[in-house]
Amino acid sequence: MDCKQAVSLMHSLLDDDLEQSSALELKEHMLGCPACKEHFHQLESTEQLLYGFNHRLQTPSPDLTERILKAIPEKQKQQAAWLKWVKRHPAITVAAVFVLVMMGSALSMWNADQQMIVKGQQLDGVIIEENKVIIPNGKVVKGDLTIHNGLAEVYGDVEGNVTVVDGRIFQASTAHISGSVQQIDEAMSWIWYQITNLFSSAPSAK
Template structure:
């Protein structure tokens, strides 16, 4: 046994917790090592002196006094950070909605030029900021006009969507689908969400 191994065993022996083979090994080491034996005797005498000291009664309110002097923990103002940690699903959904709204708003105000989308644009006439479907002409599929006017005198075999603009249907106009007018930002966002989901779902 090394001296470094003996020191913790001496403490256990003096506390009455060392038994069996460890106690035998410690006694052998103490007989063979004068330094550890001297330390053991000093510790034994110290413990005996401590036992001879008079016992002082503990005041009944000692615990309360000690606890009263411990400074109270300051509550950290975590606010929304704590809420985020306790509601991870709602946090992710909130961040997603914020990102989507920001994206849509930036797209909404990105460009002020007129945009015309459709499958058969050769059937339309564009004059300034007005898209005209002349009488006798047929647009196959959907027609979308952003930031412009739509004058329908002919036929549209699909939907007509006017975003941030206006439309006029002549008495000769025929539209097989729906006419959607999106004039406000929130309506436009809803339109874009529906457009995304129409791509995802058949």
């Protein structure tokens, strides 16, 4: 057996995939050939390293969650009862967060498509553009005003409440709104509601 043959058989030997006669020949060669012996040792340690690496990847440490939870201070752990639930149901928690994120982005896409809706008892003198409602200076709007998916620019008077859902409101210095001004982000409050609901009901879940 020459060195070339020996090297070509080394992997098979490491994999225990070599006929006994060939294995003996290879071992005999390595006994008399320091270069091949050294090469084999290098191969051996590389394979061991790779094996260990693959092995760790394939079987993730089962006490990973345990160690993460231990890293959290005791006091905080007691306060956060939902952590126990998360620990018991890691897959469900990950899935729930994933669904919430997906729904959040779906909602924002859906909102981007939506047209502005303006509701009011009396809209005379109110300028309504594609995505903007303007209450001009000097105009008086009687009653409540609700705007969905748009920008409200108030320069005049509103004798009532102004509610902006999934939009923004701009009040000029000349603006006067007798009622309350509310901005509601439906998508955000919906997601927030889902999250708080999940975690407030979580500890009682079995």
